[in-house]
Amino acid sequence: xxxxxxxxxxxxxxxxxxxxxxxxxxxxxxxxxxxxxxxxxxxxxxxxxxxxxxxxxxxxxxxxxxxxxxxxxxxxxxxxxxxxxxxxxxxxxxxxxxxxxxxxxxxxxxxxxxxxxxxxxxxxxxxxxxxxxxxxxxxxxxxxxxxxxxxxxxxxxxxxxxxxxxxxxxxxxxxxxxxxxxxxxxxxxxxxxxxxxxxxxxxxxxxxxxxxxxxxxxxxxxxxxxxxxxxxxxxxxxxxxxxxxxxxxxxxxxxxxxxxxxxxxxxxxxxxxxxxxxxxxxxxxxxxxxxxxxxxx
Amino acid sequence: xxxxxxxxxxxxxxxxxxxxxxxxxxxxxxxxxxxxxxxxxxxxxxxxxxxxxxxxxxxxxxxxxxxxxxxxxxxxxxxxxxxxxxxxxxxxxxxxxxxxxxxxxxxxxxxxxxxxxxxxxxxxxxxxxxxxxxxxxxxxxxxxxxxxxxxxxxxxxxxxxxxxxxxxxxxxxxxxxxxxxxxxxxxxxxxxxxxxxxxxxxxxxxxxxxxxxxxxxxxxxxxxxxxxxxxxxxxxxxxxxxxxxxxxxxxxxxxxxxxxxxxxxxxxxxxxxxxxxxxxxxxxxxxxxxxxxxxxx
Numbered sequence: 001x002x003x004x005x006x007x008x009x010x011x012x013x014x015x016x017x018x019x020x021x022x023x024x025x026x027x028x029x030x031x032x033x034x035x036x037x038x039x040x041x042x043x044x045x046x047x048x049x050x051x052x053x054x055x056x057x058x059x060x061x062x063x064x065x066x067x068x069x070x071x072x073x074x075x076x077x078x079x080x081x082x083x084x085x086x087x088x089x090x091x092x093x094x095x096x097x098x099x100x101x102x103x104x105x106x107x108x109x110x111x112x113x114x115x116x117x118x119x120x121x122x123x124x125x126x127x128x129x130x131x132x133x134x135x136x137x138x139x140x141x142x143x144x145x146x147x148x149x150x151x152x153x154x155x156x157x158x159x160x161x162x163x164x165x166x167x168x169x170x171x172x173x174x175x176x177x178x179x180x181x182x183x184x185x186x187x188x189x190x191x192x193x194x195x196x197x198x199x200x201x202x203x204x205x206x207x208x209x210x211x212x213x214x215x216x217x218x219x220x221x222x223x224x225x226x227x228x229x230x231x232x233x234x235x236x237x238x239x240x241x242x243x244x245x246x247x248x249x250x251x252x253x254x255x256x257x258x259x260x261x262x263x264x265x266x267x268x269x270x271x272x273x274x275x276x277x278x279x280x281x282x283x284x285x286x287x288x289x290x291x292x293x294x295x296x297x
Numbered sequence: 298x299x300x301x302x303x304x305x306x307x308x309x310x311x312x313x314x315x316x317x318x319x320x321x322x323x324x325x326x327x328x329x330x331x332x333x334x335x336x337x338x339x340x341x342x343x344x345x346x347x348x349x350x351x352x353x354x355x356x357x358x359x360x361x362x363x364x365x366x367x368x369x370x371x372x373x374x375x376x377x378x379x380x381x382x383x384x385x386x387x388x389x390x391x392x393x394x395x396x397x398x399x400x401x402x403x404x405x406x407x408x409x410x411x412x413x414x415x416x417x418x419x420x421x422x423x424x425x426x427x428x429x430x431x432x433x434x435x436x437x438x439x440x441x442x443x444x445x446x447x448x449x450x451x452x453x454x455x456x457x458x459x460x461x462x463x464x465x466x467x468x469x470x471x472x473x474x475x476x477x478x479x480x481x482x483x484x485x486x487x488x489x490x491x492x493x494x495x496x497x498x499x500x501x502x503x504x505x506x507x508x509x510x511x512x513x514x515x516x517x518x519x520x521x522x523x524x525x526x527x528x529x530x531x532x533x534x535x536x537x538x539x540x541x542x543x544x545x546x547x548x549x550x551x552x553x554x555x556x557x558x559x560x561x562x563x564x565x566x567x568x569x570x571x572x573x574x575x576x577x578x579x580x581x582x583x584x585x586x587x588x589x590x591x592x593x594x
Contacts, residue, residue, distance in 0.1 A: 014384070017381065021545070022511070023510065024510025025508065038380055040340055040344075041337070045385050052386060052387075055383075077356055083315060084312075086352075088308065090349075093348060212321070212327070252311075
């Protein structure tokens with residue numbers, strides 16, 4: 001037997017020796033996952049030739065990242081986000097037929113039990129910020145309205161915080177609501193203009209961004225999950241194209257098709273109809289759902 | 298501007314968009330490290346096409362691994378070990394000139410302040426296990442003895458535990474010692490025959506090994522760090538080639554050149570000279586140090 005036949009590890013055969021141990025893995029998928037991860041890890045090590053100190057820095061970075069995670073903070077998801085991994089997984093799982101609205105990352109601030117509200121409700125409970133009215137239609141890929149579509153919307157306030165980040169400061173369920181379309185597929189509600197905000201950057205991921213010369217900001221956006229029987233659920237955002245961070249979202253969530261126009265309207269009559277003071281922002285955006293089975297693989 | 302010029306993320310340009318943000322990184326090395334890690338991560342995701350649930354499993358595995366780490370337990374090092382990453386980093390950093398002894402992983406059980414002992418001392422303080430005498434020479438690559446070489450040795454007991462894993466059960470500094478060569482470069486000391494043992498497998502890495510159908514054992518070995526002025530420090534093991542796990546070390550630490558013969562000797566006279574009962578194990582092994590600057594890059 002030579003060294004290879006005995007299964008001894010060398011720089012040359014490192015991947016085969018390690019993955020060769022997985023013959024009795026509990027599933028073929030796990031075996032495949034570990035084969036690819038091991039191969040790519042070893043490729044990275046061979047390309048970078050890290051010193052022992054650099055290897056230890058990587059171990060300590062991962063350890064600090066793990067220690068930062070608790071019930072309210074998921075630092076490994078932030079790491080996945082800022083490395084574009086979350087968006088890549090989202091893209092791979094949501095290849096859309098032509099014309100359907102594109103998806104983007106869910107983010108950590110969705111809550112499951114936001115209240116269902118009548119169409120037109122104002123989801124801004126503390127009235128802080130610049131008034132906004134937003135509406136449009138939920139359509140299928142042939143442009144037909146979808147009835148009984150459920151629109152779950154949430155956003156940060158004009159200081160860049162979600163209610164769950166400011167418990168006791170913002171009212172519970174501030175800037176969250178669930179709406180249901182009628183036969184015409186139309187939706188509308190009132191809110192405030194969202195603002196850019198930083199992802200939580202007081203941990204190892206924030207330090208990494210700092211070392212990379214990267215800012216921690218996401219451009220202003222509203223989050224949506226839109227569900228309808230017979231259609232693929234759409235998890236997405238709409239973005240303000242005039243936001244200073246629109247070309248540098250730290251989690252890479254922006255797509256061309258998710259840009260919506262936020263128009264400033266000076267119309268005292270309409271403002272009063274909406275219960276606003278005078279000026280307000282107006283956004284129109286249609287969402288197009290793919291039928292179940294219509295996604296490309 | 299098209300989507301690419303605007304810097305929006307797509308499946309196709311994912312690596313370029315993410316690494317393109319690192320223009321102002323604090324060092325060229327960090328920029329290079331993040332370029333390679335991002336590229337290999339994205340390659341792995343594109344090859345595996347994980348579902349959102351699989352991605353979340355990976356996040357949760359890393360989180361559990363981080364939460365397992367404390368002052369006494371480094372689960373990310375174990376993960377690096379069982380994926381062959383630790384051995385690969387060791388191999389890359391210790392390419393030896395022909396004839397020099399090969400290195401292997403340090404492991405987590407070295408302690409810095411083991412006592413310096415007179416040559417021939419018995420490092421087994423509780424006399425539990427099968428007696429062993431072990432000796433040889435510290436040489437340069439031309440076969441000349443190295444004087445004043447410092448040999449730091451440590452091993453598990455015959456139940457597979459290091460003293461630091463059994464505080465209060467084993468005496469402090471059991472099976473540890475530091476020896477210094479004279480002009481002849483010779484060393485010898487007494488100990489007990491080591492035994493195979495499992496790496497700590499009650500955490501996420503142990504669960505992963507289980508799912509992969511892999512055992513958690515390391516074959517029996519002694520650890521060495523050998524230092525001498527003007528020579529590269531050698532961190533290595535010697536292994537018992539007859540160990541049941543010699544071809545399947547769970548951390549891939551075995552190399553052909555690190556196999557030493559453990560011979561059982563029945564010689565009552567010599568046994569008495571060593572202070573042993575009757576039978577004992579005898580090991581001879583020379584170590585060859587590379588001069589500083591003699592390592593291959």
